[in-house]
Amino acid sequence: MMRACSNCEANIKFIDYYKQFIRNRYKYICKDCGTVYSVTGFSIILNLIIMLIPMSYMTIKRLLVPNIIWILIWGFVLQPFILLYKQNDINNDY
């Protein structure tokens, strides 16, 4: 998740972050300075692993309802905390 903007150093309220998480999922735009952040590939992979381990277990055990509940909790509660963001390199011209 995002706690502060590394460009303008504004603190990011969780609710603002969460709203953008629901809308943009893997992107965050600082509302003070407009800096664009994207989720790192590593944290997406980490996220998928965290989701897949209990999911495969419950699929094997045919636990359909707990599986759906797990995916909802993962998608809307866990994922925003696990995701790591880095500033986009749009402004860096090499």
Ligand SMILES: [Zn+2]
């Ligand atoms: Zn900012």
